[in-house]
Amino acid sequence: MPVNMKYSFATYLGTDSFLPGILVLNESISKYNKLYGLVVLVSESVSKDALDLLAHVQIKTKVVAEIKNPHDLGNDDRGFKYMYTKLRLFEMFEFDKVVYIDADMLVCGNIEQLFDILICRQ
Numbered sequence: 614m615p616v617n618m619k620y621s622f623a624t625y626l627g628t629d630s631f632l633p634g635i636l637v638l639n640e641s642i643s644k645y646n647k648l649y650g651l652v653v654l655v656s657e658s659v660s661k662d663a664l665d666l667l668a669h670v671q672i673k674t675k676v677v678a679e680i681k682n683p684h685d686l687g688n689d690d691r692g693f694k695y696m697y698t699k700l701r702l703f704e705m706f707e708f709d710k711v712v713y714i715d716a717d718m719l720v721c722g723n724i725e726q727l728f729d730i731l732i733c734r735q
């Protein structure tokens with residue numbers, strides 16, 4: 614990997630309910646992956662308390678505008694109303710490469726080699 618490249622792991626926090634998952638994901642990434650940190654795309658629905666906690670544990674955040682799901686979900690008890698907001702990942706132009714990891718994942722080893730095999734063509 615060229616030294617001047619900017620890489621990051623990324624995930625999405627749409628509501629405060631996934632905050633514990635973000636904290637665990639960050640801890641697991643930090644334990645095994647020393648070169649690149651985590652950036653959390655945060656929707657406008659996330660509370661100030663959650664943002665403060667992320668800042669306190671030194672997790673970088675990027676607040677993004679929500680993209681509403683165009684399909685009528687009726688009772689959205691699973692939280693899919695703004696899942697399209699994850700597409701904001703493709704607006705992370707400040708990075709050369711980003712590896713997206715869902716907030717409910719647990720990293721159990723070094724996965725930095727993913728930056729070597731992912732190809733970004735312009």
